[in-house]
Amino acid sequence: MNFRRFLATSVLALGLSQGAIAKPQLIDQVVGTVNEGVILQSEVDAIINRVKGQAKASGQELPSDDALRVQAIERLIDQTLLLQLGERMGMEISDGQLDQTLANMAREQGGTIADMRASVEASGESFQQFREDIRREITTQQVMRANVDRRIYISLQEIDNLLKIMDQQGGNAEEYDIGHILIDIPSGASAEDIASAQERASKVIDMLNDGQEFKRIAIASSSGSKALEGGQLGWMGTNEMPSLFAEAVKGKKKDDIIGPLRSGAGFHIIKVQDVRGRQVVETVEVRSRHILLKPSIILSEEKARSMLAGFVKDLRAGEADFAALAKEYSEDPGSALKGGEYDWTDPTTYVPAFRDTLMALEKDEISEPFRSTFGWHIVQLLEKRVADKTDLAKKNRAQQLLYNRKFKEESFAFQQEIREQAHIDIFAEE
Template sequence: MNLKKLLTSAVLSVSLCQSAVAVPVEIDKVVGVVNEGVILKSEVDTIINRVKKQAKEQGQQLPKDKTLRVQAIERLINQTLMLQMASRMGLEISDSQLDQTLASIAKDQGGNIADLRGTIESSGESFQAYREEIRKEITTQQVTRANVDRRIYISEQEVDNLLKIMESQGQNTEEYDIGHILIDIPNNASADEIADAKVRADKVIEFLQDGQEFKRIAISSSSGSKALEGGQLGWMGINEMPSLFAEAVKGKKSDAIIGPLRSGAGFHIIKVQEIRGRQAVETTEVKSRHILIKPSIILSEEKARNMLIGFAKELRAGTADFAELAKEHSEDPGSALKGGEYDWTDPTTYVPAFKDALLSLNQDEISEPFRTQYGWHIVQLLGKRVADKTDLAKRNRAHSMLFNRKFKEESFNWQQEMREQAYVNILPTDE
């Protein structure tokens, strides 16, 4: 029997009786096949139950279970494809990296990991299952970053052009809290399929204009990646949005319903949920240098960390030179040849763990080894200053806006391409 047939017919069961005529009792079953992997009913039920619980806490109405099931399966398909990609890339999240993330989550909630564990278990969930869910989230984020970053190129001319636009708009201080619903169109869709999608999009707008709750409609109707979050994209400036959204949102007021907007993916409906202005603030900039060691099949997580512990000890004792160690050992191609040094930079442009490590240091202090998605680092703070909208800060901000816009667009394109190349079979259900 081939793998596809085996997976398609698979039902996990266990006998609760030792007798020869024991009746098998179903404990789980396969509801979908994604390449060489499967999606289990228990996984779908876990997502649905979590969404229901959150909706109950927020007093939010939800669509029928059948609709939630479709959304949950879609999410699991995308997650499975990304985890399979991670496996092919040899990307694994170590327990130490996972614990560091959990500690950060707990800290944001005003406690430690023990407090976080108590909160999770008091809600009726398994902390071990929660840990593994966070591990999957970190993995999918890193897989996306690794595959999408290399698709993005930002030229100096693009940054210059955006800076001119920002200046002509008086630095455009507005940010928009955006809700998004996507009515997708199949690849190579016929004229009838496109017309049908347009009818459904118009119906969604009609519901919204009649005052129906946006989040509920998004959960039941959207094919966007944030459907189960009620289509919430969060706060964005005009220059951080996909171009299609930016043109449509500009000048609109709170509660405006926009669309349907046609793209290659389908018809988009946008709601401007709230608008706020950015406050002009002074920017703290830091000058630093670091050494990056990347774990690999040859070099374990522990060996990479211990290697940096040794470097830090030598540097503090004055028996080694930071620049020379960086040139010889650092695996950051952008800074290694410069002795690991970064020029004056707004620390918010760094990944959170790197930013936090830098801002916790005193002048010339060297950090303990810490982990980011790029590997293990030690960093030295060479200087800190407050800059009032310096040219460098403006340029960094413009670059970040361009990157965020392109990252959103390319993330969607990459996921679509991955899905089109995959074998996906959703099994019929009796529900």
């Protein structure tokens, strides 16, 4: 049996009257390999069906099924590479951590996990499959952050320079709703490859200028990470978008098409979908303390989680002191000596798992153990306030904007690097 065409077959039971074996029935099909892993037709179909469902709900026109198939496979390649890297790193998302994430998602939508299950099943999807999709998404996000964070360095001079720019902008800073299409240039591209990519980029711009829908063209043509979302990058200020984009969008108006802009990744096409004055949102700051345990060869994932669960039980019973436990056990050198305490901080600067868990707590409440990219934590919310516009708050904001910009740039470069090192084979449709 050709492995490229069939993952497995099922043999039907012998017919009582005919005594013959029925023909094998196709269960699933392998459409490609990524290193030692495989991409299945069922995975491709699931992504395509989800995109079609979302497009139908929003009345959006989609490109051909062939274009959707290419984009779905591209997304699965990226996901598979990150999951394989996560496995080598020993990164696992426990059922407890997954349930906590789902509960946070449901709470943000004003419901419960039971409501979420009902909604997913009403759309025709399996809730168990939905859970596993979320587990994979959390894993890929954590793998990406763990590997990209180490590539990011922000100097004090960069923060000071940005603070001066922000002071000059005052309340007049603008935000842009950006659509993005990337026509990529492969590694080691020849002059002909580059010219061909530039020609394709020019054709895309012509189609957009002729009034064709941006999202549809992005799904069909873009190699960007948000291609299946129609290239939607959302609202960003110029201080947090990649430098190449920031220079290009300044002074542009709604519906302007920009590009092609050349970078090491390829040719970028940007649509300014809307412009607004920066939305002034009151900044919430929190004071908290936590205990971090980092799994290792000596300390397993389950042992780290169970140790923290024991701490929580003792703390809630009044049989232990948080500061003493943090000083003895926490592996966060920055806070352990202070009893695990963090000073007033904008919670958006924390990694998502830590931020979401912390913000779901009431004052003085202690969380259940949860996993982040750094390891296993428990956290206690000590105080919460609406921040004033202190110098510290401004510096934190500037640092976060610089981080957002560099993370976008470095994450794409990282994804390209692991692709170049991988063995990828996508089979032609028969």
